[in-house]
Amino acid sequence: MTGREVEQVLLHAAEAEPRIRFYDHWIAVDLLLESKITGERGRPVRADRCWGAYVLAGTHGPVVPFIARATFLATGGCGKVYLYTSNPAIATGDGIAMAFRAGARVANLEFVQFHPTCLYHPDARSFLISEAVRGEGAVLRTLDGDRFMERYDPRAELAPRDIVARAIDAEMKQRGDKHVLLDLSPIKRERILERFPTIAATCARFGYDITAAPVPVVPAAHYMCGGVVVDLRGRTDLPGSTRRAK
Ligand SMILES: Cc1cc2nc3c(=O)[nH]c(=O)nc-3n(C[C@H](O)[C@H](O)[C@H](O)COP(=O)(O)OP(=O)(O)OC[C@H]3O[C@@H](n4cnc5c(N)ncnc54)[C@H](O)[C@@H]3O)c2cc1C
Numbered sequence: 001m002t003g004r005e006v007e008q009v010l011l012h013a014a015e016a017e018p019r020i021r022f023y024d025h026w027i028a029v030d031l032l033l034e035s036k037i038t039g040e041r042g043r044p045v046r047a048d049r050c051w052g053a054y055v056l057a058g059t060h061g062p063v064v065p066f067i068a069r070a071t072f073l074a075t076g077g078c079g080k081v082y083l084y085t086s087n088p089a090i091a092t093g094d095g096i097a098m099a100f101r102a103g104a105r106v107a108n109l110e111f112v113q114f115h116p117t118c119l120y121h122p123d124a125r126s127f128l129i130s131e132a133v134r135g136e137g138a139v140l141r142t143l144d145g146d147r148f149m150e151r152y153d154p155r156a157e158l159a160p161r162d163i164v165a166r167a168i169d170a171e172m173k174q175r176g177d178k179h180v181l182l183d184l185s186p187i188k189r190e191r192i193l194e195r196f197p198t199i200a201a202t203c204a205r206f207g208y209d210i211t212a213a214p215v216p217v218v219p220a221a222h223y224m225c226g227g228v229v230v231d232l233r234g235r236t237d238l239p240g241s242t243r244r245a246k
Pocket of ligand 1: 002003026027029074075076077087088090091092094128222223
């Protein structure tokens with residue numbers, strides 16, 4: 001909900017700027033490279049440069065070139081390469097792949113943060129059960145009721161995200177289970193409803209009354225730490241990723 005507010009404010013500010021044009025649901029498919037335009041027999045005639053992008057115009061539209069002196073990538077992460085992710089469907093890593101294909105360096109792509117508790121349901125693959133729920137006292141259990149976190153870290157459910165996510169993953173693999181359970185019974189019903197109304201309502205939509213029974217959860221790819229290598233001004237290895245300063 002916080003993120004939605006941030007995004008709405010940013011969108012309104014951008015809409016109020018007459019020099020910005022929106023192309024909703026147009027998808028960039030590749031960068032437009034000088035070598036592809038001027039190269040002879042596939043050979044670039046000079047150091048490569050980015051001159052914009054090829055963009056798919058809507059769902060059925062043609063691919064059209066957008067020519068630009070400066071091209072910015074702001075296409076987010078690649079959570080969708082994982083089965084369980086908190087990310088929206090658009091997190092496909094397109095920008096990173098385009099930059100990589102164009103010859104820009106990418107780095108640290110192996111560092112992906114996993115959120116420990118995503119709701120386990122075939123129709124709700126990206127709904128997070130906030131860590132605040134464990135902060136209030138909820139505990140993790142295996143399907144047969146074993147409270148396992150104390151075996152992994154003295155801080156148990158309040159250990160850092162990576163430790164809890166790895167512990168859940170280890171338990172699932174050892175036992176062959178598809179998920180673990182988040183048990184909110186240590187928290188009073190009124191407190192759950194007052195403190196986590198959105199989580200309670202969303203889980204109820206998928207058939208789980210979190211005030212009455214443990215809810216199934218799995219770790220989910222949440223935050224991508226790597227990406228395209230840039231300098232302090234956001235420039236990639238490829239000329240054309242910002243306008244040259246005057
Ligand atoms: C569930 C969840 C909770 C989070 N909570 C927090 C939090 O509490 N605090 C915090 O600081 N951060 C939080 N984050 C992280 C934060 O949301 C991200 O770090 C941030 O949104 C990344 O911004 P971005 O602009 O790089 O990418 P995004 O916000 O992902 O934006 C990428 C945009 O590029 C578009 N796009 C993708 N591919 C293409 C393409 N080929 N052509 C055209 N457009 C394309 C997408 O449609 C999207 O609009 C959370 C993330 C998630 C998923």
